[in-house]
Amino acid sequence: MTRYLINRILISLPTLIAISAVVFFVLALAPGDPMGEFASNPSITAEVRENIRRSLGLDQPIYIRYFKWVWAFLQGDLGYSFTSRSPVIDLILQRLPTTLWVVGSAYLLSVAIAFPLGIISALHRYSLLDQLVTTFAFLGFSLPTFFTGLLFIIVFSVQLGWLPFIYNSTLQVTNLSTLVEQIKQSIMPVCVLALYQAAILMRFIRSSVLEQLNQDYVRTARAKGLSGWAVLNGHIMRNALIPVVTLIALDIPTVFTGALITEQVFRVPGIGALLIESIYRSDTPVVMAITFIYAILIVGFNLVADILYGVLDPRVRY
DSSP, X not given: OHHHHHHHHHHHHHHHHHHHHHHHHHHHHSSOOTTHHHHTOTTSOHHHHHHHHHHTTXXXXXXXXHHHHHHHHHTTOOOBOTTTOSBHHHHHHHHHHHHHHHHHHHHHHHHHHHHHHHHHHHHTTTSHHHHHHHHHHHHHHHSOHHHHHHHHIIIIIIISOOSOSSOOTTOOOXXXXXXXXXXXXXXXXXXXXXXXXXXXXXXXXXXXXXXXXTSHHHHHHHHTTOOHHHHIIIIIHHHHHHHHHXXXXXXXXXXXXXXXXXHXXXXXXXXXXXHHHHHHTTOHHHHHHXXXXXXXHHHHHHHHHHHHHHHHOHHHHO
C-alpha cells in the first residue's frame, strides 16, 4: 500500500506542474489588458500606466513571471489583485465562508438524498418507486441550473413571495431572527444545486448497485442464508462504491471553488462569482490562484480516491 501511495504521489506532482504552466501561459497570452480600465481615465497618463505596469511586473518576460509566481506560491504568497491591489489570499478568504455554506450545504443535502433513493431504486427496479426516482433524476440533471434557478425565483419569490431572490452578503447572524433570514436566503441556491447534484449521484449509485446485484458472489452470499441487509452492507455496497467514489472525489473540490452559474443567478458573493468578476477585469493573479487551487483540489481528491480504491478493493493495492 505504501508503494502504491508513493507512485500515485509521484504521478500527481508532474501533473500539477504541467497544469500550472499551461494555465499561467494561457492567461498571460489571453486577450485583455489589466490596465485597460485606466485607458479611459484622462487623469492617468501613459507614463503613469507604464509605471503601474512595471510595478505589477507586467513588463517582464512571461517565463520569468511564471517562475516568480511559482516561487511566491510555494511560500504561500498568491500575489496581489491588479484591480483592488488587495492580497489575493484575502479576497479568497472573504468569499470562502459563503461558498462553503451554500455549496457545502447543497452537496451534503444531495448526498443525503441520492444514496438512499439510488439504493432503494436499484433494489426495487422497474417498480413504481423506481420509475418515480428515475424520472426525478432525469429531470434533475436535464434541466440546467440557471433554468431551475430562474424558475425557483419566479415561483417562490415573485409569485409566492416566500423567499428573497437576492443573497444579502451583509447579513450578520447574531440572533434567531437573523439566523432564520440566513436560512431563508440560502434555501433556493442550496436546493437548485442539490437537485442537480443529487440527480447525477442517484443515477450513478443506482447503476452501480444494479451491476452488483446479479454477480455470483451475491447469489452465493444469499445461498449461505445471509439477510438482505448483510448482503447489501457487507458485499454489494463495498464493490458498488468504487465508481461512486470517483464521482464524489471529482465533485468535492467544487465545494471550495463555488458554483459559477448559480452564484450569478442568486447574486451569491462566493468564490465562483469572484472568478467571473476577475475574468471580466483581466485580473490574472486572482484567476490564476483560484484555477490552480481548484487543480490542486482535483488532483488531491483523485489521490484520496485512489487510496480509497485500495481500501475498498484489495486487488488495487497489488
